[in-house]
Amino acid sequence: MHNAVAENVLGTAGTIFWCVQLVPQIIRNYKVKNCEGLPPIMMFLWAASGVPFSIYFFGTDGSIPLKIQPQLFTLFCLITWGQSIYYPPYNVPRRRMVLFLIAFGIIAVALEVGLILWLRPVHRHGTHWPMLIVGIVASILLAIGLIPPYFELAKRKGRVVGINFIFLAMDSAGALLSMLSVVFGTMDIMSMVLYAIVLGLEVGIFASHLGWYLLGGKRILKEEKEAQKLETELDDKIDKIDDIEEDSRETDVVSVA
Template identity: 75%
Template sequence: MGNAVAENVLGTAGTIFWCIQLIPQIIRNYKVKNCEGLPPLMMFLWAASGIPFAIYFFASDGSIPLRIQPQLFTLFCTVSWAQTLYYPPYNLPRRRMWIYIVGFVIIGIALEVGFILWLRPVYRHGTHWPLLIIGIIASILLAVGLVPPYFELAKRQGRVVGINFVFLFMDSMGALLSMLSIIVGTFDIMSMVLYAIVLAMEIGIATSHAIWYFRMGKRIIKEEKAAAKLQEESKECPSESDPSDDVVVEQDVISTKEELA
């Protein structure tokens, strides 16, 4: 009885984290209006992974939270993906960005409806392997989505740029709590491997930034802040010789000469 309660509590907590973990990242993208360092491929693969996850949980008659979670996850991933396309450094035209997003949503809905209507009766009749393949595809897409950030780390000597650490922490907590729910409850090797891969790769991202910070980050961040402060001061305090003043003086001299002539 105790294990069942612990499994439900940990599983629910993990599901909640994996429903809302991208909200801090979306807010950060909107405020900064720059997605440098956040790979669009990562957000696309995560959004795509939510489709087979939704098919899996709907067709296998999963609980209501398990059905809702991939829908919210796909929604927030799609929003973040749109931001990475629209904001710098990619700066896609708004029309082109909407074509990608709307096309993805239409295809995703069609796949979900089609596969759920097809595979639910198959699953209920005792044939489980088609849904198992769907679940494996979803897990692979989710795990592979964490590969592109490592290319961004390699470009910047291990520095994390563009990825919100609150989002990273919440996502890691979702994986950790889900792992613990499996350990204390019904053990599922496929889910355990997925959660372990996600947790390990996200810890790797955070560790890479920590190593960069202690090696050279303090000096670089201090220099960047000093440069930003100097730039702000130069904007607030215009130079003593304003070009517009020179133009006015020249016009006065010309008009004076004309009067004397």
């Protein structure tokens, strides 16, 4: 049943989520300065998927939100990809990381401008299959990007490490809302399949961590928290001892003088 209002509201909400979902992940990476468990290939594939998505929505004369979304998505994916290779465990030098990002940006802009100028007139004249292929490529890249995290889960017996759950929840919400917008609007099988795959893989990541937590993860987290507390207390004591020794040396220097 077609409902234009529901389609637009749900579609807009889904687009908003898919514009900014990576912001919590970027903030988390910056705070902890460590990206262990966050596969760089995931962020690279997502950034790469933004290029054909942009070509598709510009080439098919999509709405303004649909044209903006891939640009923001690609930008945030690039930032996250840069963090994932710059911070441990990969520790790529900053200069090389920046060169990678610049090279990706130049290639992406060249592809978008060239293919949009070439394929948009073709699409407007009624030949739709080239744009369909571009859309399929974008969808495949996006879906494949969610497979590498499962290798990380396998390494840690199902535990999620390095992936921010707020980011994951926002991305899942974007997929769900976008799927509902298709249900209420014009049924697009390709879009439905894409949203269902993304949502299914992300729910699988949540389920994996929940299973790990219920099967002993709660105890492990408690032990890690206690160990971190003891380490902090030990560091504080060492700092106090260092301060006392420093004061003592200063006092001795003054006495000698």
